[in-house]
Structure formats: structure tokens, C-alpha cells
Amino acid sequence: MLHTFVAYVEDRPGVLTRVASLFRRLNININSLTVGRSERPGLSRLTLVCEASAEAVHRIRASLFKLENVVDVDDIAQAPSVTRELALIKVAASPRNRAQIFDLAEVFRARIVDLTSESLIIEMTGVESKIEGLIEILREDDGRILEICRSGKMTMRRGHHVSSVVRAMGVAEAAVEEDESAVEGAADEVQ
Amino acid sequence: MGHKGNANTKANANASNGSITAPNATAPSASASGSHTHLTPPAKLTGAEIIWATLVGEGVDTVFGYPGGTILPAYDALRKFPVRHILVRHEQGAAHMADGYSRASGKVGVAIATSGPGSTNLVTGIATAMLDSIPIVCITANVSSKLLGTDAFQEVDITGITLPVTKHNFLVNRAEDIAPTLRHAFQIARSGRPGPVLVDITKDAEQATTEFDFEAAKPRPYRPHPMLHVDDLGLAQAAELIRNSKRPVILAGHGVMESGAMEQVRTLAERAQIPVGLTLLGLGGFPASHPLCLGMMGMHGESWVNSAIQDADLLIACGMRFDDRVTGKLAEYALKAKKIHIEVDPSEINKNVKVDVALVGDLREVLDQLLPRISGRDGSTWLKSIEAKKGAVAVHDIKNLPDSGHLYAAHVIHDLWRMTGGNAIVVTDVGQHQMWEAQYFRHEQPRTLITSGGLGTMGFALPAAIGAKVACPEKEVWVVVGDGGFQMTAAELATIVQEKIKINIAVINNGYLGMVRQWQEFFYERNYEATPLVSPDFVKLADAHGIPGRAVRKRSEVEEAVNAARSATGAYLLNFMVEKEDSVYPMIPAGSALHEMIRRPEKDPLEERADDK
Ligand SMILES: Cc1ncc(C[n+]2csc(CCOP(=O)(O)OP(=O)(O)O)c2C)c(N)n1
Ligand SMILES: [Mg+2]
Numbered sequence: 001m002l003h004t005f006v007a008y009v010e011d012r013p014g015v016l017t018r019v020a021s022l023f024r025r026l027n028i029n030i031n032s033l034t035v036g037r038s039e040r041p042g043l044s045r046l047t048l049v050c051e052a053s054a055e056a057v058h059r060i061r062a063s064l065f066k067l068e069n070v071v072d073v074d075d076i077a078q079a080p081s082v083t084r085e086l087a088l089i090k091v092a093a094s095p096r097n098r099a100q101i102f103d104l105a106e107v108f109r110a111r112i113v114d115l116t117s118e119s120l121i122i123e124m125t126g127v128e129s130k131i132e133g134l135i136e137i138l139r140e141d142d143g144r145i146l147e148i149c150r151s152g153k154m155t156m157r158r159g160h161h162v163s164s165v166v167r168a169m170g171v172a173e174a175a176v177e178e179d180e181s182a183v184e185g186a187a188d189e190v191q
Numbered sequence: 192m193g194h195k196g197n198a199n200t201k202a203n204a205n206a207s208n209g210s211i212t213a214p215n216a217t218a219p220s221a222s223a224s225g226s227h228t229h230l231t232p233p234a235k236l237t238g239a240e241i242i243w244a245t246l247v248g249e250g251v252d253t254v255f256g257y258p259g260g261t262i263l264p265a266y267d268a269l270r271k272f273p274v275r276h277i278l279v280r281h282e283q284g285a286a287h288m289a290d291g292y293s294r295a296s297g298k299v300g301v302a303i304a305t306s307g308p309g310s311t312n313l314v315t316g317i318a319t320a321m322l323d324s325i326p327i328v329c330i331t332a333n334v335s336s337k338l339l340g341t342d343a344f345q346e347v348d349i350t351g352i353t354l355p356v357t358k359h360n361f362l363v364n365r366a367e368d369i370a371p372t373l374r375h376a377f378q379i380a381r382s383g384r385p386g387p388v389l390v391d392i393t394k395d396a397e398q399a400t401t402e403f404d405f406e407a408a409k410p411r412p413y414r415p416h417p418m419l420h421v422d423d424l425g426l427a428q429a430a431e432l433i434r435n436s437k438r439p440v441i442l443a444g445h446g447v448m449e450s451g452a453m454e455q456v457r458t459l460a461e462r463a464q465i466p467v468g469l470t471l472l473g474l475g476g477f478p479a480s481h482p483l484c485l486g487m488m489g490m491h492g493e494s495w496v497n498s499a500i501q502d503a504d505l506l507i508a509c510g511m512r513f514d515d516r517v518t519g520k521l522a523e524y525a526l527k528a529k530k531i532h533i534e535v536d537p538s539e540i541n542k543n544v545k546v547d548v549a550l551v552g553d554l555r556e557v558l559d560q561l562l563p564r565i566s567g568r569d570g571s572t573w574l575k576s577i578e579a580k581k582g583a584v585a586v587h588d589i590k591n592l593p594d595s596g597h598l599y600a601a602h603v604i605h606d607l608w609r610m611t612g613g614n615a616i617v618v619t620d621v622g623q624h625q626m627w628e629a630q631y632f633r634h635e636q637p638r639t640l641i642t643s644g645g646l647g648t649m650g651f652a653l654p655a656a657i658g659a660k661v662a663c664p665e666k667e668v669w670v671v672v673g674d675g676g677f678q679m680t681a682a683e684l685a686t687i688v689q690e691k692i693k694i695n696i697a698v699i700n701n702g703y704l705g706m707v708r709q710w711q712e713f714f715y716e717r718n719y720e721a722t723p724l725v726s727p728d729f730v731k732l733a734d735a736h737g738i739p740g741r742a743v744r745k746r747s748e749v750e751e752a753v754n755a756a757r758s759a760t761g762a763y764l765l766n767f768m769v770e771k772e773d774s775v776y777p778m779i780p781a782g783s784a785l786h787e788m789i790r791r792p793e794k795d796p797l798e799e800r801a802d803d804k
Binding site for chain 1: 350351354355358359362379416417418536537538540541542
């Protein structure tokens with residue numbers, strides 16, 4: 001069963017290794033992993049999708065929590081949520097057959113973000129199946145796809161849901177920041 | 192404080208070492224109470240000096256280590272600080288000593304090593320501490336930061352190597368970060384579920400100079416695991432299960448000691464009249480002589496403990512993690528029992544055994560919340576039925592066995608227990624002797640058995656005992672070690688002599704890697720491949736180090752030999768030449784259910800062997 005974890009992690013060197021290492025140890029393949037800055041300074045947000053049994057999920061979550069640099073973990077499970085993926089697809093296209101690809105992009109509500117005489121780049125955001133759909137159609141014409149770059153999934157719960165831990169941190173927000181400045185050196189540089 | 196180790200070597204090298212304060216008086220003086228009220232204002236120190244100043248501030252007065260090129264700046268600064276350095280013979284020994292120090296005292300042990308091979312040699316010791324949740328801090332040096340990642344001489348990615356066997360680790364490459372990182376390391380090591388932390392410091396960070404301010408380097412307050420919460424509902428359900436149970440058993444583990452919940456567990460047991468089974472690392476957490484104590488459970492646990500667990504209708508697991516050595520085959524483990532799991536680490540909940548009520552939190556705090564809800568219970572029927580089983584198979588009262596002229600390890604350990612009155616710290620290695628110790632030495636007090644449970648590290652005993660003795664100089668310390676494991680770290684005999692450490696060493700010499708031989712006997716048709724062991728004469732080996740000792744071949748000689756060791760002023764080694772092919776009973780074969788145990792043969796080999804040889 002595919003599982004999606006959303007985690008807040010400290011933004012410093014080595015943190016991703018620790019997260020990835022946990023899955024390596026459990027011999028679980030990570031299907032996709034996206035990381036980027038979050039709404040809180042110093043915290044990155046990651047969305048991790050993996051294949052795991054229902055029993056394993058609690059343990060993965062608890063084990064992620066145990067990592068010093070992990071601040072919060074949410075198991076999205078069946079909760080109502082929005083999931084998106086971004087894909088950049090470079091296709092070979094000459095002035096003669098461009099129009100056909102423009103039409104295709106239109107149908108899929110994708111955008112053309114780069115255009116040269118021999119190729120163009122399509123940018124597309126959406127759920128996985130939609131992106132797969134576009135790629136499939138582009139593949140029908142052999143050799144047309146030159147490169148694909150996909151971001152992996154990003155997930156956010158619907159509604160007014162905020163991480164309880166991050167919310168709890170919010171209460172102590174001032175204190176946390178104060179403490180961070182106390183260990184400024186360590187916080188920034190320690191790997 | 193100010194107690195330097197090994198006067199003869201150290202004082203020679205540095206005659207003015209007696210009362211040590213940093214020349215610029217910057218070392219915070221850690222008083223016994225651990226308060227640092229009279230800290231000097233911030234001052235400029237080198238990174239190397241900051242290492243020691245921070246350790247002193249954290250209350251450290253002893254470290255176990257081994258020098259080398261990259262850690263040399265730290266060693267050069269050592270003379271300015273009131274820290275006893277114990278020079279080991281192999282860095283694995285340093286990690287085990289820090290571990291034994293911690294297990295004996297409850298304090299954080301510290302090991303120090305140089306880069307490259309020095310740091311990789313620590314790894315087995317770190318993993319040992321990790322699997323048994325022991326708080327130690329290991330400090331390693333690394334090459335200068337500009338050389339990191341270049342395969343420079345003795346450069347190794349030790350934070351990468353130890354990532355899965357530390358609770359956390361750090362790479363520090365600026366002098367400014369040393370104090371805050373070390374302080375954070377201590378906090379991580381001892382908070383929540385304790386564990387080892389490694390701090391790798393580059394040589395240029397040691398050599399740089401910066402402002403040192405111990406107070407300012409204080410880590411942010413400890414952030415408990417967000418899944419740690421005990422709610423009223425859980426407590427009420429647990430109390431209800433206990434009230435309604437007819438056949439409850441408490442399973443007490445290492446967490447009892449770690450959280451200091453001995454009194455609480457005892458109160459729960461006594462008030463609700465619930466018998467207590469112990470894990471290997473739980474021994475000592477509940478007094479062996481207590482009428483409600485069942486003894487050790489699991490693979491080599493007594494039959495009545497394991498059958499009580501299989502028959503139970505309620506298990507109350509306290510600070511234990513349902514290890515496979517304790518449960519046997521999971522599909523058949525305690526099927527009739529509801530389970531309450533009180534545990535500080537949420538990732539242990541439902542890991543091996545599905546539980547009905549999980550109380551995630553510090554054991555002592557949870558029990559303090561639970562106990563007011565527990566009232567008196569009549570447990571006599573259940574206790575009597577366990578007692579009846581005990582009677583049928585009680586084979587442990589062996590001191591009355593006839594003296595067959597042969598020496599059995601069980602005899603030796605039983606005599607050790609009797610003669611010390613149990614008032615000793617016993618540090619065991621791994622193997623048959625470890626199980627016999629657990630069966631025949633009755634531990635009344637916490638922290639009196641020190642053993643590698645989770646990793647089962649041979650070679651652990653001798654160095655860990657050194658650490659234990661250093662932590663508790665007033666205690667009598669015995670090493671119980673096999674002929675195999677002893678040879679893995681016997682080099683530390685020299686450390687004992689150099690540091691004048693009074694410990695007693697009992698080698699249980701059966702001429703085999705006994706535990707493996709036993710498995711070969713039971714499960715591999717006695718194919719004794721690679722288990723017979725030729726060893727040096729351990730008494731002569733000790734003698735070469737200046738440690739007296741003697742061999743013991745008969746039961747009748749045990750008492751006098753033990754007396755000789757105990758009354759010797761320095762370390763003493765006893766080489767007990769025990770029966771070679773004796774086995775540990777009962778035994779649950781790996782992967783079998785708790786009730787499928789191999790019992791001691793009808794005719795007890797403790798009597799039988801004498802005739803067939
Ligand atoms: C470092 C290490 N290597 C191998 C083992 C596997 N092992 C477990 S018990 C044992 C035999 C121990 O022999 P000895 O020290 O003589 O003790 P005995 O069992 O004879 O009492 C071995 C090899 C281990 N636990 N640790
Ligand atoms: Mg042996």
C-alpha cells in the first residue's frame with residue numbers, strides 16, 4: 001500500500017541522509033521525495049511516498065520522530081488532501097509539428113515554457129495520473145521525448161489542518177527563536 | 192575533583208599536575224551537585240581547551256581514550272583540566288569502558304579517539320551502547336575541515352559510518368560550535384530513551400581560538416517525543432484490565448532501571464499481588480529474593496516464568512521491548528493475554544507484539560499516575576499455581592548437589608553469589624557463562640549486573656568492568672567471562688595495571704566457544720566446527736601483566752580461590768577449568784514458542800557427567 005508522510009525537518013546538512021537511511025535500513029523503496037522550505041524559517045517540509053504495510057506505518061512514523069532533526073511527521077493516510085506533482089518535459093519539435101503539441105498542451109492544461117527551433121519544454125502540474133497521461137501520449141511518437149524531470153508528489157491536508165506539533169511550537173515560538181539564537185553557531189553549521 | 196589517574200606515568204610526564212586549573216582559570220568547576228554557579232566570564236580558549244572545559248562543565252571527571260595525530264591538540268590541553276584520562280589498549284575498550292561506567296553509575300560515560308582507525312575501532316562499542324540504550328558521548332577528531340572528503344591520511348567518514356548506530360551524531364568544524372554541540376550531545380544522550388552520541392571535531396576546529404561561554408552554550412530545552420502522552424482513558428483502561436485479570440504477569444525490563452522505577456514496579460506488584468518476570472537487562476530491577484519474583488524470562492528463562500507468560504491473561508510490560516530472545520515465536524506468544532505496554536519509545540509500541548493498551552511515557556511517571564488507580568487484589572490462586580510448577584522443576588538449588596569431583600560453571604557462579612552475598616557488580620561477557628550468571632547469581636539491586644544484551648558483544652566484559660569500577664570505586668567488581676570473549680579484549684589487562692584498578696576476573700574456561708558449541712550440539716548434529724578453542728594459560732598471561740591469579744579445577748577449591756581474589760589488594764584472575772560440554776537449560780530454540788522448551792535432561796547432567804567421563 002502506498003503511504004504518504006509529510007514531515008517538518010530542520011534545514012541543515014545531513015538531515016536528508018538520516019531520513020533516507022531509515023528507509024534504507026528497513027529495505028523500503030522511496031517512491032518519491034520532495035523537499036523544500038516551509039512556512040517556518042529553519043524548517044524544511046518534505047513529502048515522502050513509499051510502499052509500506054499498514055503495520056509498518058506507525059513504526060516508520062515513530063522512528064522518523066526519533067530522528068533528532070525531525071520536528072513533526074504526519075501520516076496522510078486516507079485523510080482528505082491535495083496532492084500535486086510538477087513535470088518538465090522536453091520534446092523534439094520542429095516548426096512543422098509544433099502546433100500539434102501546442103494543442104496537446106492545451107488539452108492537458110500544460111504550458112510551454114521554452115521554445116527553440118528543435119525542441120520545446122512543457123510544464124505541467126497535476127495529479128500523477130494526469131502527468132502520466134500526457135507522457136503516454138507524447139510517447140506514442142517514438143523519439144519525441146528528450147527529457148523528463150518530475151518533482152515527485154507534494155501533499156497537503158485539506159481544510160484548516162495545521163501540524164499539531166508545529167502549532168505547539170507556535171505557542172512557544174518566541175522561546176524557540178530565543179533558544180536558537182543561543183546556539184546560533186551550532187544550529188547553522190553543525191552537520 | 193582534581194583526581195588524576197595513574198600518578199606514576201602521568202605525574203612523571205607532568206610534575207606540576209597536582210591541582211589543576213586552566214592557566215587563565217577558564218575551566219568551569221563542576222561541583223559534585225553539578226551546579227555551575229561560579230563560572231568565570233567568557234574567555235578566549237582553543238577548541239581543544241573548550242572540549243575539556245565543556246566536559247568539566249557537564250560534570251565529567253573521567254574519560255577513556257587513546258591518542259593520535261588529529262586528537263593531539265586535545266591531549267596537549269588535557270593537563271590544564273581536572274579530568275582523569277584512562278589510556279586504553281584498543282578504542283573498542285574505550286567505548287565499552289564508557290558504557291560500563293554509565294551502566295554502573297547512571298552518568299554519561301565519555302570515550303575519546305583519534306580519526307580514522309581510532310574512530311572505526313569505537314564502532315562495536317557504540318553499537319553495543321545503542322542496542323542497550325546506554326548514554327555515552329564519543330568524541331573523535333577528524334582531519335582539518337579543508338581536507339574532509341579528500342581521503343586524506345586517516346580521514347574516515349565516521350559520522351556516516353556511525354549514523355545507524357548512534358542516537359545522533361555531529362560533525363563540528365568550527366571552534367565556536369564545540370561547546371554548544373557537546374552540551375547538546377550530553378542532553379541527547381541522557382534524555383528520553385538514552386543512547387550513544389558521537390561528536391566528530393576537525394583538527395582545525397581544535398586549533399582555532401574563540402570565546403568560551405559555558406552558560407551561553409546551553410542547549411535549548413529538551414523536546415520530548417511528540418507521541419509521548421498518557422491520557423486518562425489509557426490509564427483507566429489499564430487499571431480496569433489489571434482489576435479484572437485473574438492471571439497477570441509483570442514483565443520488567445531495562446527501562447525500570449533507566450527511569451528509576453524500582454519502587455513503583457514493586458508497589459504495583461505488591462499491591463495487586465502480581466508476579467514479576469525479568470528480562471536479562473531487567474535483572475536487579477526487582478529483587479530476586481522477593482516472593483513475587485519469578486526470575487528471568489525468555490530463551491534461557493526458567494520454565495515456570497515462560498509458562499506463566501503463556502498461561503497469563505494479562506501482561507504488563509514495563510520498560511521492555513518484546514525482544515525475540517524474550518518472546519520466542521511471536522505467532523504463539525502469550526495468546527490468552529491482554530497486553531499493557533508502558534514504554535518511553537513510541538516506535539516500540541506494536542513493533543513485535545500487538546498490545547491492547549499502550550502508555551507511552553517515562554515508566555516512573557506513568558506508574559506514578561497509574562498506581563492511585565490500583566487497589567488491592569487477591570492473587571493467591573494464580574500465585575499458588577505458579578509456585579506448584581516451580582516446585583516440579585526447581586533445579587536451581589544446586590548448592591546441595593553432591594560434589595562429583597567436576598567443576599561446573601553453575602557451581603562457580605553460585606559460589607560467587609554466596610560468598611559476595613550478592614553485594615557486587617558482576618560484569619559478564621556473552622555466551623553460556625552469561626546465561627549461567629543470569630540464572631545463578633541472584634541480583635537484588637539495580638545496576639549490579641552489567642551485560643551486553645541487545646548486541647551480545649563478546650569482549651565487552653573486561654573493559655566494561657574497568658569502567659564500572661572507575662565509576663564505583665567503593666564497589667566489589669567481578670568479571671565473569673568466557674575463554675573466547677576474554678581473548679577479544681584481554682589487552683585491557685595492561686590498562687588495569689597502569690590505572691591500578693582492583694577488579695576480580697573469573698574466566699569460565701570450557702575450552703569452547705561454548706554457546707555456539709551448544710547450538711551445534713542441539714541443532715547441527717554435534718558438528719563442532721570452529722568452536723574448540725586453544726587458549727594461552729590465562730594465569731600466566733595475567734602474571735605477564737603483573738596480575739596474580741590461579742587456576743581452579745575442583746569445586747572444593749572455589750571458596751579459597753574466591754577469597755584469595757577478594758582479599759588481594761589489586762586485580763586478580765581466576766581461571767575456572769569447568770566441564771567442557773555442559774549446556775544451558777532450559778532453552779527455547781530460536782524461532783520456537785515459549786512452551787516448546789528444551790528442558791534439562793531427566794537425569795541432571797550436573798550429576799551425570801561425572802560418571803560418563
Ligand atoms: C563479537 C562476537 N563474535 C561472535 C559472537 C557469537 N557468539 C556468541 S556466544 C559465542 C561463544 C562465546 O564463547 P566463550 O567466550 O568461550 O563463552 P562460553 O559460551 O563458552 O561461556 C560466540 C562466538 C558474539 N556474540 N560476539
Ligand atoms: Mg568458552
